[in-house]
Amino acid sequence: xxxxxxxxxxxxxxxxxxxxxxxxxxxxxxxxxxxxxxxxxxxxxxxxxxxxxxxxxxxxxxxxxxxxxxxxxxxxxxxxxxxxxxxxxxxxxxxxxxxxxxxxxxxxxxxxxxxxxxxxxxxxxxxxxxxxxxxxxxxxxxxxxxxxxxxxxxxxxxxxxxxxxxxxxxxxxxxxxx
Amino acid sequence: xxxxxxxxxxxxxxxxxxxxxxxxxxxxxxxxxxxxxxxxxxxxxxxxxxxxxxxxxxxxxxxxxxxxxxxxxxxxxxxxxxxxxxxxxxxxxxxxxxxxxxxxxxxxxxxxxxxxxxxxxxxxxxxxxxxxxxxxxxxxxxxxxxxxxxxxxxxxxxxxxxxxxxxxxxxxxxxxxxxxxxxxxxxxxxxxxxxxxxxxxxxxxxxxxxxxxxxxxxxxxxxxxxxxxxxxxxxxxxxxxxxxxxxxxxxxxxxxxxxxxxxxxxxxxxxxxxxxxxxxxxxxxxxxxxxxxxxxxxxxxxxxxxxxxxxxxxxxxxxxxxxxxxxxxxxxxxxxxxxxxxxxxxxxxxxxxxxxxxxxxxxxxxxxxxxxxxxxxxxxxxxxxxxxxxxxxxxxxxxxxxxxxxxxxxxxxxxxxxxxxxxxxxxx
Numbered sequence: 001x002x003x004x005x006x007x008x009x010x011x012x013x014x015x016x017x018x019x020x021x022x023x024x025x026x027x028x029x030x031x032x033x034x035x036x037x038x039x040x041x042x043x044x045x046x047x048x049x050x051x052x053x054x055x056x057x058x059x060x061x062x063x064x065x066x067x068x069x070x071x072x073x074x075x076x077x078x079x080x081x082x083x084x085x086x087x088x089x090x091x092x093x094x095x096x097x098x099x100x101x102x103x104x105x106x107x108x109x110x111x112x113x114x115x116x117x118x119x120x121x122x123x124x125x126x127x128x129x130x131x132x133x134x135x136x137x138x139x140x141x142x143x144x145x146x147x148x149x150x151x152x153x154x155x156x157x158x159x160x161x162x163x164x165x166x167x168x169x170x171x172x173x174x175x176x177x178x
Numbered sequence: 179x180x181x182x183x184x185x186x187x188x189x190x191x192x193x194x195x196x197x198x199x200x201x202x203x204x205x206x207x208x209x210x211x212x213x214x215x216x217x218x219x220x221x222x223x224x225x226x227x228x229x230x231x232x233x234x235x236x237x238x239x240x241x242x243x244x245x246x247x248x249x250x251x252x253x254x255x256x257x258x259x260x261x262x263x264x265x266x267x268x269x270x271x272x273x274x275x276x277x278x279x280x281x282x283x284x285x286x287x288x289x290x291x292x293x294x295x296x297x298x299x300x301x302x303x304x305x306x307x308x309x310x311x312x313x314x315x316x317x318x319x320x321x322x323x324x325x326x327x328x329x330x331x332x333x334x335x336x337x338x339x340x341x342x343x344x345x346x347x348x349x350x351x352x353x354x355x356x357x358x359x360x361x362x363x364x365x366x367x368x369x370x371x372x373x374x375x376x377x378x379x380x381x382x383x384x385x386x387x388x389x390x391x392x393x394x395x396x397x398x399x400x401x402x403x404x405x406x407x408x409x410x411x412x413x414x415x416x417x418x419x420x421x422x423x424x425x426x427x428x429x430x431x432x433x434x435x436x437x438x439x440x441x442x443x444x445x446x447x448x449x450x451x452x453x454x455x456x457x458x459x460x461x462x463x464x465x466x467x468x469x470x471x472x473x474x475x476x477x478x479x480x481x482x483x484x485x486x487x488x489x490x491x492x493x494x495x496x497x498x499x500x501x502x503x504x505x506x507x508x509x510x511x512x513x514x515x516x517x518x519x520x521x522x523x524x525x526x527x528x529x530x531x532x533x534x535x536x537x538x539x540x541x542x543x544x545x546x547x548x549x550x551x552x553x554x555x556x557x558x559x560x561x562x563x564x565x566x567x568x569x570x571x572x573x574x575x576x577x578x579x580x581x582x583x584x585x586x587x588x589x590x591x592x593x594x595x596x597x598x599x600x601x602x603x604x605x606x
Contacts, residue, residue, distance in 0.1 A: 025451050032449060036572070055373035056451065063449045063456075070571045073589040102393065110592055131599055135393060138597035163600035170603060174314075174595055 013038050017045050020060045028060040035064040036071040040080060043068060043087035050100045062103060073111035085112045089119055098128050105132040114142030121148035130160060138167050141175055214278065214543050220302075223277040225268045225292060227253035228403050230306055230333075231283030243271045246403070247382035266384055268292055272299040279542060281333075282306060285406050286413060287392050290315030290604055293330060293552070297322035302542045304535070307334040307422040309555035311414070313563055313582060314595035314604075316556030321606045323552050331538040331548035332555030334426040336506040338531035341517065342427055345503045348516035349431040350526045354496030357432055359473040362424045363480020364490040366460050367415045368408050370453035374398045391598035400454070408455035411596075414566050415457030417476055420507070421562040424492060426550065427506040428474060429561075431494060434467070435554045438580040441561070442466045445569035447478070463565040476565060486513050567593050 011019075011034045019031035035042055042064065049061035071077075072084035088111070091104035105123070108116060117140065123133035137145055146168065153164050214220050223241035224234050228249035235242060235256045241263040242253045250264055265271055268288075271280070272295055279302035282292045290310050296303045303323075309332050310316035323330040336342045349357070376396030379385040385397045392411055395401060400408075407413035429435050443465050447458030463476040483493050488504035488511065504511040521527055531537040531549045541548040560577070567590055568575050576585040584590040598604065 028451055029448060055454075059373070059454065060451055063451070066570070067572060070573075070589065074571070074573055075587050106393070109597065110589055131394060135597035135599065139592045139595075159600070166600050166603055167597075169605075170597065173605065 011037055013041050013045065016042065016064070017049065020046070020064055021049055021054070021057045023060075028056075032060060032064045032067055035067050039068055040072060040083045040087050043084060044090050047091040047096060047100050047104065050103070051097050065103065066107065069107040069111055081111055082113070082115075085116055088112075089116065092119075092123060092129065092133075094126070094128075101129045102132045105129060105136045109136035109139035112136065112140050114140065114144035116140070117142070117145040117148035121152050124152050124156070124160065124164070131163070134163055134167050138170050138174065146171065218543075220539055220542055221276055221278045223263070223271050223274070223280045223301075224253065225271060225280055225282050226284030226288070226306070229283065231281075232256065234281040234283055234304075241265075241271045241274060241277050243268045245384040245387045246380075266387065269295070272296055272301060277301060279303065279329075279538075283333075285388075286311045286418070287411075288390055290318055291391060291602060293319045294322040294604060294606055297326040297328040297330065300326065300328070302329040302538075303552075304331045304333055304538050305552070305555075307332055307426075307555070307559075308414070308418045308562060309334075309422060309552065309559040310563075311412075311418075312594060312596050313556075313560050316552075316559055317582060318604050318606050320553045320556050325606060329538065329541045329545075329548060330552035331534070331541070332422075332426075332550045332552060333534065334423050334506075334550050334555060334558065335508050335534035336423050336427045336510055337430055337549040338534035338537055339506075339508065339510040340530070341512045342430070342503065342506060342510045343528060343530050344516045344519065345427070345501060345510075345512040346431050346528050347521055347526065348512075348519040349494060349496075349501060350433060350528060351519070351521060353499065353516065353519060354494055354501050355498030356470070357472050357494060357496050359475070359495045360428050360432065360492050361475045361477065361480070361495070362421075362428065362490075362492040363477050363482055364416055364420055364424070366478050367450070367457050368405075368455070369450055369459060370400055370405075370408070370455050372398070372400050372453050374400060374454035389599070391596075391602040393599055408450075408457050410456050410566065410570070413457065414562070415461070416478060417461060417463065417565045418559065418562040420490060421476060421565070422555070422559050423505070423507040424476075424490065425474075425561050426554070426558045427503060427510070428492060429554070429558050431503070432472070435557055437467065437557070439468050440576055440578055440585065441468075441564070442574055442576045443561075443564040443568045444574040445565050447569055457566075458569055461565070461569065463568065465561060465564070474561075486511075 016031045016035055016038055019027045046061040046065045050058045069084055072080040088104045088108050092101050120133050120137050124130045149164055149168050221240045224231055224239055225243045227235055227242050227244045232253055235253045238259040239257050239262055243265050244250045245266050280296050282305040286308055289305050293303050293305050377398050379397045407419055445463040447461035450459040461478040465474040482488055483502050486502040491504035494501045502513050537549050564577055571590060575587055575590050578585050
């Protein structure tokens with residue numbers, strides 16, 4: 001097969017989103033697997049599908065989102081990981097429904113870095129996702145995360161204050177093991 | 179019970195009721211060096227009395243705990259000797275001085291916290307499989323058992339099954355030669371057509387306590403009792419459930435409970451797209467062990483070996499022969515050649531458990547390690563968890579058993595532990 005022919009077969013963000021949104025189960029399975037070929041440009045559009053009213057499309061989008069995020073954090077992925085984290089942060093905005101924000105935060109806990117700590121810490125003030133944000137911060141290594149959590153203690157009322165203190169303790173145990 | 183206020187009353191009544199049962203001299207008074215005496219009754223409490231938990235409730239169980247009143251009521255009917263203490267909060271059960279040991283039969287996400295807290299409270303533990311939800315929880319359970327000198331047995335009871343014992347003696351004595359591969363087959367994970375829309379929490383259930391350390395999720399019966407198995411956050415699918423049984427037998431027969439080398443793990447499987455369950459619908463996992471080199475596979479759906487077919491089982495292939503072992507939980511079958519095998523003089527004699535519960539009680543009295551000690555359970559469930567990690571990440575991972583770290587994969591190492599929803603914590 002010629003290179004142009006191969007390139008012609010390579011999925012695009014638009015083709016994958018169309019398959020995820022309206023395909024049958026087999027088409028969706030294939031689109032999910034191929035989503036890593038397109039990668040980070042899919043993240044926000046997939047979040048929008050998750051936010052939509054079709055649960056089957058939303059589920060396929062969720063699976064694709066997970067595939068893309070984890071793929072972008074593979075060893076040697078380089079800048080892709082940072083790009084993916086930036087895109088996931090967009091899905092944490094209040095314009096998205098809770099289940100999309102929660103999923104994005106769970107994935108940020110897996111692939112986010114200390115540079116995302118301030119943005120995640122700001123979400124501790126959002127009652128809808130503060131626990132998800134706290135759980136994401138627990139996973140991310142780095143002194144900047146500890147600083148962000150300690151800063152968040154200032155002015156935090158209970159029960160959030162206690163939860164942040166617990167998260168700081170959990171981080172000590174988690175990173176002491178390594 | 180129908181609510182928190184009544185729970186409090188019931189707990190108070192339970193305390194009083196315990197005075198009504200025949201007087202028992204506390205075991206820790208009679209026993210030596212923190213052990214029960216040979217004739218002392220070991221007073222058992224059961225935490226989690228639905229599902230498998232109901233089978234652990236004996237006529238003389240002294241305390242029961244469940245977050246669902248219906249489970250508690252059913253369990254109460256099984257108790258015919260004395261009035262048990264009943265509670266929805268396991269911490270109240272662990273506080274009691276009239277409980278020597280606990281059986282934990284809750285969903286997986288509670289196993290780590292409850293086992294650690296039970297050891298801290300001085301209780302011996304038998305914890306249902308799977309050992310733990312995460313590798314870090316499994317390690318914490320081992321640390322707690324050792325730090326507080328408690329007997330912690332995992333209820334992967336295949337190691338107390340006579341047929342599994344026969345298989346082990348056969349294989350360990352060279353019955354199939356040097357093992358080259360073990361292939362486990364199992365039916366696929368359950369599926370659903372539901373999308374899990376939030377439903378009212380039943381009045382009998384404390385949903386927040388059921389969730390415990392898990393991220394909050396809306397109540398739906400398909401997320402709760404039994405069905406939690408099909409969500410990655412709570413259940414991990416059959417590979418972490420029956421897999422804990424099947425791979426326990428594999429680890430026993432291959433004599434690799436103490437393996438401290440590297441293992442690679444890769445996994446693939448179809449995603450479940452017709453409902454909200456998120457464990458894979460199908461799953462193929464391959465682990466590669468080194469020095470000696472051998473391969474372990476898990477197939478869902480797997481192909482039963484027509485020579486000795488069964489719903490789930492494993493084919494052990496050596497360089498001279500092979501052996502099929504079916505099941506590996508309470509039910510286990512093995513080909514006749516293993517049953518007929520007699521250990522030759524000077525051969526390897528494997529300890530034969532008198533029964534899983536009996537072995538646990540015996541070890542509480544003697545201080546010996548049980549046949550499915552928590553460290554073995556931790557080792558076995560680590561393999562299961564690695565399968566799920568490899569599937570979630572979509573890439574091969576390499577695990578270093580000596581250091582309990584994934585090699586060269588920073589993201590994968592974040593999955594060794596799961597963050598807890600406050601106020602729960604795991605501290606040994």
